[in-house]
Amino acid sequence: MAPKLNFFGMFSITYQVSNGGPTRASSTVTVTVNSVNDPPVAVSSELTVRRSAKLPLAAADVEHDPLSLGIVTQPQHGVVQSDASGFTYVPDVDFAGDDQLTYRASDGHAVSEPATIVLHVIADAAPVATDDAVAATEDQPAAIALRGSDSDDTALDFTVTVMPQHGTLSGTPPNLSYLPALDYNGDDELTFVVSDGFRSSAPATIAIHVAPVDDAPTAAPQTVALDEDGSVTITLAGSDVDGDALSFQIQSGSGPFGGTLSPLVGATMTYTPRRDFNGTDSFRFVASDGRLLSQAATVTIHVAPVPDPPTAFDQSVSLNEDATTTIRLSGTDPDFDTLRFAVASGPQHGTLSGAPPVLTYTPGHDFNGSDSFTFTASDGTLTSAPATVSLQIRAVNDPPVAQNASATTAEDTPVTITLPVTDVDSSSLTYFVQIPPSDGSTTLSGGNLTYTPALNATGTRSLTYFASDGLLSSNVATVTLQITPINDGPITTDDYLATDPGDPVTFTVTGNDVDPEGDPFHLDSVENPAHGTIDMAADGHLTYTPDDGFTGIDVFGYTVVDSHGAATTGQIHIGVGSFPPGAPIEAIATVVADPNDRSNAPSMSEDGRYIAFVTASALVPEDTNGSTDVYVYDRGHRSVARVSVASHGDQANGSSVHPQISANGRYIVFDSAASNLVTGDGNAASDVFRHDRVTGETIRISVPFTGPGVGGGTMPTISDDGGSAGARRAATAISRRATR
Numbered sequence: 001m002a003p004k005l006n007f008f009g010m011f012s013i014t015y016q017v018s019n020g021g022p023t024r025a026s027s028t029v030t031v032t033v034n035s036v037n038d039p040p041v042a043v044s045s046e047l048t049v050r051r052s053a054k055l056p057l058a059a060a061d062v063e064h065d066p067l068s069l070g071i072v073t074q075p076q077h078g079v080v081q082s083d084a085s086g087f088t089y090v091p092d093v094d095f096a097g098d099d100q101l102t103y104r105a106s107d108g109h110a111v112s113e114p115a116t117i118v119l120h121v122i123a124d125a126a127p128v129a130t131d132d133a134v135a136a137t138e139d140q141p142a143a144i145a146l147r148g149s150d151s152d153d154t155a156l157d158f159t160v161t162v163m164p165q166h167g168t169l170s171g172t173p174p175n176l177s178y179l180p181a182l183d184y185n186g187d188d189e190l191t192f193v194v195s196d197g198f199r200s201s202a203p204a205t206i207a208i209h210v211a212p213v214d215d216a217p218t219a220a221p222q223t224v225a226l227d228e229d230g231s232v233t234i235t236l237a238g239s240d241v242d243g244d245a246l247s248f249q250i251q252s253g254s255g256p257f258g259g260t261l262s263p264l265v266g267a268t269m270t271y272t273p274r275r276d277f278n279g280t281d282s283f284r285f286v287a288s289d290g291r292l293l294s295q296a297a298t299v300t301i302h303v304a305p306v307p308d309p310p311t312a313f314d315q316s317v318s319l320n321e322d323a324t325t326t327i328r329l330s331g332t333d334p335d336f337d338t339l340r341f342a343v344a345s346g347p348q349h350g351t352l353s354g355a356p357p358v359l360t361y362t363p364g365h366d367f368n369g370s371d372s373f374t375f376t377a378s379d380g381t382l383t384s385a386p387a388t389v390s391l392q393i394r395a396v397n398d399p400p401v402a403q404n405a406s407a408t409t410a411e412d413t414p415v416t417i418t419l420p421v422t423d424v425d426s427s428s429l430t431y432f433v434q435i436p437p438s439d440g441s442t443t444l445s446g447g448n449l450t451y452t453p454a455l456n457a458t459g460t461r462s463l464t465y466f467a468s469d470g471l472l473s474s475n476v477a478t479v480t481l482q483i484t485p486i487n488d489g490p491i492t493t494d495d496y497l498a499t500d501p502g503d504p505v506t507f508t509v510t511g512n513d514v515d516p517e518g519d520p521f522h523l524d525s526v527e528n529p530a531h532g533t534i535d536m537a538a539d540g541h542l543t544y545t546p547d548d549g550f551t552g553i554d555v556f557g558y559t560v561v562d563s564h565g566a567a568t569t570g571q572i573h574i575g576v577g578s579f580p581p582g583a584p585i586e587a588i589a590t591v592v593a594d595p596n597d598r599s600n601a602p603s604m605s606e607d608g609r610y611i612a613f614v615t616a617s618a619l620v621p622e623d624t625n626g627s628t629d630v631y632v633y634d635r636g637h638r639s640v641a642r643v644s645v646a647s648h649g650d651q652a653n654g655s656s657v658h659p660q661i662s663a664n665g666r667y668i669v670f671d672s673a674a675s676n677l678v679t680g681d682g683n684a685a686s687d688v689f690r691h692d693r694v695t696g697e698t699i700r701i702s703v704p705f706t707g708p709g710v711g712g713g714t715m716p717t718i719s720d721d722g723g724s725a726g727a728r729r730a731a732t733a734i735s736r737r738a739t740r
Helices: 588-592
Strands: 009-018 024-033 045-049 068-073 078-083 086-091 097-106 115-121 128-130 132-137 142-145 147-149 157-162 167-172 175-180 186-195 204-211 222-227 232-235 247-250 259-262 268-273 279-288 297-304 315-320 325-328 340-345 350-355 358-363 369-378 387-394 405-410 415-418 430-435 441-445 448-452 459-468 477-484 495-499 505-507 521-526 532-536 542-546 552-562 567-576 599-604 610-615 629-634 639-642 656-661 667-672 687-692 698-700 714-718 724-728 730-733
Touching: 045 086, 086 097, 086 115, 128 186, 132 142, 132 175, 142 204, 175 186, 222 232, 222 268, 268 297, 315 325, 315 358, 358 387, 405 415, 430 441, 448 459, 448 477, 495 505, 495 542, 521 532, 542 567, 599 656, 610 656, 629 656, 629 667, 656 714, 667 714, 667 724, 687 714, 687 724
Parallel strands: 045 115, 132 204, 222 297, 315 387, 405 477, 495 567
Antiparallel strands: 009 024, 068 097, 078 086, 097 115, 128 147, 142 175, 157 186, 167 175, 186 204, 232 268, 247 279, 259 268, 279 297, 325 358, 340 369, 350 358, 369 387, 415 448, 430 459, 441 448, 459 477, 505 542, 521 552, 532 542, 552 567, 599 610, 610 629, 629 639, 656 667, 667 687, 687 698, 714 724, 724 730
């Protein structure tokens, strides 16, 4: 028995057996006919082409499999272009005749026999561009319509190939506007071609004649200057592109307002300012060619003032002995000019400081009585007669005088300083620290100050102090303290890592070690581990390889030495098969990113080795989506990996949050607004996903257990072994029905 052509599936046969007696037995045989893939069939055809044509590639498949088409033999007189809509044949320029190509169809399993497309190409004539002439007027735009024709009545494209030399074009061909250059008249032209998309015409010319028109003249603005109470001759000027003779008129009411013009006719006149007037004046005028008037132009007149000498004012000032006083010099100027002051003769019993007009007078030490100085005022051109400032200094009690001091001590060693203070009036003084040093402590005993440096502090410190005689306080003085360093060894921090049995791990140990003085230090030696081997590279990287069959915690020491020879030891804890206990929890941001970046929502594996967290920072080079992602930090290998990705590694197109990690650190569940982590996620809602760190597979688990549905879910949880998970609005066991 043979099945029908192309049949596959199941059918049954029922039969009976008999031994010749009245009794018969029945039985049924079920037959399964397995399917065998049939290749598709590509269809040959013919096509007439003028410029280009879509190719009628067609094929059939008895299994109705989706088909793909591919060119086997390219045409000899053209090219085949492909896009989303199919294949297009474009013949070579000027080719006419027959051409052909072959193609095949594939259903992904089998390929058809080649089919042939025969192409009959009809000759195509080039379009024709039409010459034309355009009349324009000086300074006015003129419309230009480019014209052309094509024997096939195909829509034409127009292109200007040579621009006009005496004007500009605007608009979009074939409808253009020509604007001649300012004041130009005469002949101009442009050249253009037309194209039907395949062939271009010979160039055509548009001849342009620009007719002249009369132009208005132009009045020329100008600026003149003179001194107060003087006069100046002004000659009005203008121009005319047509070469006409010009006359000028002063605009009524336009000025000048600070003086007079004479005469008011003709091109040349004299301006005379009013008495004592200075500043800026102006008037406006127009030019005429006998037919047209120009726009008004402005003549600006700057009248410079003639200065009068200023006057400086005497004054009297009183102050206490050893005090200072501020003196403001003063004067006046009839022209209201800004004044500058200068000391003519200084005081005999004191000093002046500052910049005039504000001066500070300081009498000589302990001086009292009368003093004086003189000064002058200037407006920049003229100077006043000297004026006198009379000073009366009253006798007063003198305060103590504190001197600066310095001392040197070794690191961590106190030092005592006798503060240098004198007082001409009293020997009984009280001492005060005004600004203490930035670190360390101070104690006072009479005039003796003891400074105790802070632990390990070195370098320069300072403090300020003063003394009092009970009535007056001294000046504030500075004590400079130099602390010479005593070298301290580096400070080590134990390192905790993890690896799998038999797997080596490479790391550095000095990254979390510091030197108190900031001295450079290096890894000097490493102890031999009890349960493995250690290799140290020239750059300080260590590689630990556990012994075959060993699991557990291997602890061994290392030594770092600073540039002065001080050595310190630390310990390395490596968990083989598990993360070592007792490892301090470090801030993830300080390990994997800028500590100022924000990372949150941590979830840690049972042994503390793996930490899942959320951050918007790009912690791996391929993180370019600008969204919040879920990362896992491996404290054993000190590495970070992004897990909110699709199974093939594509990054999420939405934010991912709320990670939870399984107890063994292998699986992470999270919810995400992304729609590209699995195929078929079209619910436009946040879904819950599970990522396998071992296989790299990401699946959607917020779907009904019985099959596809709307799904959706947030705030997931996961079992210790990662085999089941729950979420708000949805809960499911992880099964093969989860979307991959």
